[in-house]
Amino acid sequence: MSYFVLRLDSRKLHSAVRLLPLREPRWGQIPFLSSNRFMSQEKVPPLTAERYRVSRLPFSEVSVEDIRHFQKIIPGRVITDESDLKAHNIDWLRTVRGHSKVLLKPRTTEEVSKILKHCNERGLAVTPQGGNTGLVGGSVPVFDEILISTALMDQVISFDDVSGALVCQAGCVLDSLNQYLAELGYTMPLDLGAKGSCHIGGNLATNAGGLRLLRYGSLRGTVLGLEAVLPDGSILDCLNSLRKDNTGYDLKQLFIGSEGTLGIITALSIMCPRKPSAVNVALLGCENFSKVLQVFTLCRDQLGEILSACEFMDSESMRIVQTHLKLINPLPDNAFYVLVETSGSCGKHDEEKLNIFLEKAMDSGFVTSGTVATDQGKIMSLWGLRERITEALALDGYVYKYDLSMPVEKLYALVEETRVRLGSSAQCVVGYGHLGDGNLHLNVTAKSHSDALLSALEPFVYEWTSKHNGSISAEHGLGFKKRDHIYYSKSAGAVHIMQQLKHMLDPKGIMNPYKTIPSTD
């Protein structure tokens, strides 16, 4: 126990939100705007249709008349220039690429409605796109689907500072909403690494989980209402702001997590918690994964209602953020690291609880080193180590990404088995994730995409997960890449009902085709 830095003090933090300073590159923008490595030609992936050998469905092709029609609906906001379209045709990870010829930027629900009505009548396929930070190829076209971006739908509609209900358009950037709310003493109930770029509508469409789920629960509970445009252009208004409403089936749930396959979410209402007045973050080092689990159980018991995050990362994750992002590990090298965050309404009480937890963790030998942060700068630095792993991986090479949930005791065994299985054919195998949610991010990097490596990984990873009653997509969704693996986590009967739902709401199948739900053909 040579290196335990305790820096708790009694100052309350008045702003507990981890705002990224503007000069810092934001996650999601780096590949296209900030890093030359990503702009080089060899990092442009092959066309999805070629790499994955998919066939185009018989949708219409966009015509000059269609473009003219769109120009009438949203004059000046119909993008057809190939260089402008490039970034929208490729996913953030640079693993899939479509060749859409047109990007539409509506500002209002009515414009989205007119666009979809036309597309549906003409049999034109569409791909909705938010911040394009998705990790399963869900937000880029597979072929020439028309891109409908929510980028200009970025207005806050209302905020009720008694109930905490925020109503806004789908294109608001998550971090911008957080900044807006911080001034009013509130915070968003979700947080994730991509917050600087991702759109709240996209968060809903993918049922994003992230870093605060442990504390505030999932979007299925915090979203109060939404508005969506259906494929035929009709507007479904379920945009209420009530905490309780049991009048009929809860239609908004259909759209949460449907990944743009049933319609386009245009606005939403979400319940925002009070911004906690005190936040503490501890980074702890552990010798092995069984001690990680002991730390998890201990912090849940000791920190109770103030525990707001419990994340873990392995030494490879730490190595990769040090190597590619030059981040500094404040602890000596450890096999594992656990990041524990508390958020509460009374700094003094939280510190007492945290101190008791830390003392017990040390006395029991669960942790070998640790550091605690109460000021915003240090909190941000510690969170950066965990939040920016995804970014560091993207800089390491081609990334094979798995986002799995399973009983927490099993989380790391899969990483170890994968490492042994792949041997030297992988550049790097890392495991990290949300302990509190039983959610593992298993990532494998290699110099470039290889069918052989993919075959070594799949179906191995999915079968392993399924055997342990896990989910093959905990929070990323299925998108294009995982669609046909749905059966590892869902019964044929369940998938059949999903197909019926899809057909019911989108009989022509124009909404984000080739994604999420296996085709019935």
Add this chain to the structure above:
Amino acid sequence: MSYFVLRLDSRKLHSAVRLLPLREPRWGQIPFLSSNRFMSQEKVPPLTAERYRVSRLPFSEVSVEDIRHFQKIIPGRVITDESDLKAHNIDWLRTVRGHSKVLLKPRTTEEVSKILKHCNERGLAVTPQGGNTGLVGGSVPVFDEILISTALMDQVISFDDVSGALVCQAGCVLDSLNQYLAELGYTMPLDLGAKGSCHIGGNLATNAGGLRLLRYGSLRGTVLGLEAVLPDGSILDCLNSLRKDNTGYDLKQLFIGSEGTLGIITALSIMCPRKPSAVNVALLGCENFSKVLQVFTLCRDQLGEILSACEFMDSESMRIVQTHLKLINPLPDNAFYVLVETSGSCGKHDEEKLNIFLEKAMDSGFVTSGTVATDQGKIMSLWGLRERITEALALDGYVYKYDLSMPVEKLYALVEETRVRLGSSAQCVVGYGHLGDGNLHLNVTAKSHSDALLSALEPFVYEWTSKHNGSISAEHGLGFKKRDHIYYSKSAGAVHIMQQLKHMLDPKGIMNPYKTIPSTD
């Protein structure tokens, strides 16, 4: 400030769960088992078909062959004796009455499957029934629908004491689950007055809200998985226990709140929180509703993450539990009462927070009197005043029940307007409910049912609620009684999609007909 009783002490409560002692009559059982007033002939309501002038749909009638078939599936558990059926044909409030000829008591999912398959093939309508504690006539037949009771499906399947995931059959009584979990250091994430009788499957089917929603969120977030039998007898298995699972559309959400109209929930998995080690309850008296709102805002700010309930009741609610249940009000008479509960992991911290809150509430003149309980007996007594209002109302006469959500500032204005509007034609007009959820229970009693009184109440109450963007059913559901009022809270487009969903999963319409979703005819 003549009567402020502060009895905080530093003892931690080891069992914080409000268990009803076995000798105490349980809510839900009283009308049929404990009170002669309810057994008298005049309290049997007229047949629903007559009072509400509805026409039977052309379903088949149950035949001797059907009964014989059911006997083969569940020998000895086919109830046809009229006196045994009586309690199941009448709702708890004694306001609706069907005339089902047969009650089936399956024990397993497979039995439910065989029963529904037969009913679907034969065109026999069915009504699923849990504890029959519903308040909108959703759990009793309207005509001769076959009753399928979950009473014998009462087994806990598994409990994971690392994740807190409980898997059980649908017929488990909520309070029994609470008792089971209490011994393991956990608690159910929902609690409601009917806990001694209601089935957890019925809670899901009605998306029950209740007393802990403020703290643990709604069932849409805490239910991890469910199993349901569809009308054609097929079994939909979505019974996973993962906190995160984004593989396709979240089908379980369709069944939560569908009130038995899409299938029968047979089992479920639910995430249970740790039982709090410290619980405190304060009952506070306020002079007017604007002070009630000030108390609410203050307790939310001061108690933060330990606030677990914030309920209010008016003086009429207090009068009625005193009159009919002989409960004792520990405070001098007040116009309003607020019940505040804290639950936390550290008794000392919670008491400090509660003391600061109470001092501020007194110093600001928001409350005129109050009492605090930390021991289980007194906590139960204070909760009894609030929880047993429903029961007291049922003893007062015929009850017109409204369960509304709206912006919290508006909650009581409707009660006052209703009181003025009805004048002496009502026996009693009471308002109480869940402040934290913006949920008002407006109840009107009269000697007996009267069309004139009903006309004075409806559509007035619904129009008023709709005008203030509220929901005409916050947590009770629509059932039989509120079905056609859905349009006050939902758009025609939304209702149309609900009708399509109903038709998709239940094309013959056999599942709990005449309920929840307006017919398309």
